Amino acid sequence: MSNSRHAINCIPVDEWAPSLRELQGSPLPTDRALGVQWDSEKDEFLFQLQLLETTATRGGILSSLASLYDPMGFVAPWLLPGKILLHDLCRKMVTSDETLCEADRKTWQGRWLSLSKLGDIRLPRSIRGMHKGEQSELHIFADASEVGYGVVAYGCSSRPVGRDYNSILFAKARVAL
Incomplete structure (x- = not known):
């Protein structure tokens, strides 16, 4: 699976996954990657939940x-x-x-x-790499209370010309004991 139609088209059609053969000319499918749903057409992670009403126990x-x-x-x-x-x-x-x-x-x-x-x-899947003239930084934030604590890491890049780009890389949260 790829979100690049050019990369997909470089592979002979008879070697494509069956799900891709059916999609010639259609939008790319949503697939699973890293445990979450991945909209390969828009290159974004999404969360399609099927939360069933649970008993209050x-x-x-x-x-x-x-x-x-x-x-x-x-x-x-x-x-x-x-x-x-x-x-x-x-x-x-x-x-x-x-x-x-x-x-x-x-x-x-x-x-x-x-x-x-x-x-x-x-959430966007891509993490921008360092390009000429671009400054990249890793920002890590943490917070804690008596009931829980958490941390999040962001990749941030800024260009001399154009838009800055920020992407969540990783996060964790835990219940304090």
Whole structure:
């Protein structure tokens, strides 16, 4: 799979993947790369979630959070509040199939609704390389509180003429113990 039609056309058609043979002349497909969806036509990562309404239990929350595979940490800010709630439920010794109290259930519903908005996020896949006259920098930000901590790394490049470019490279968030 490639997002370059020129590269695809350099390969004999009989060696193309079956999914590409059907697309001659059509937009390139969305595929999986690095654990997330990749729109190869626009060269962007996107998050197509199929969040099912889960029961308001600790096990239901765990199942929902575990279903979101995010190795690059792009959606870490949306997952952390749910993980904090899960941590609090464990601390309260709530069992996996026990129905949550009203306050915890409302908290989870709010988190679940924010997770459902992840389908609107699109991030550019490309990371610009260093070109003549271009200055590239790595920016790393970290923050912590009593309940969680996180870090994010951005690649930033600026050109003497033209637009600056920033790209998220990696992020992580953890529940504080």
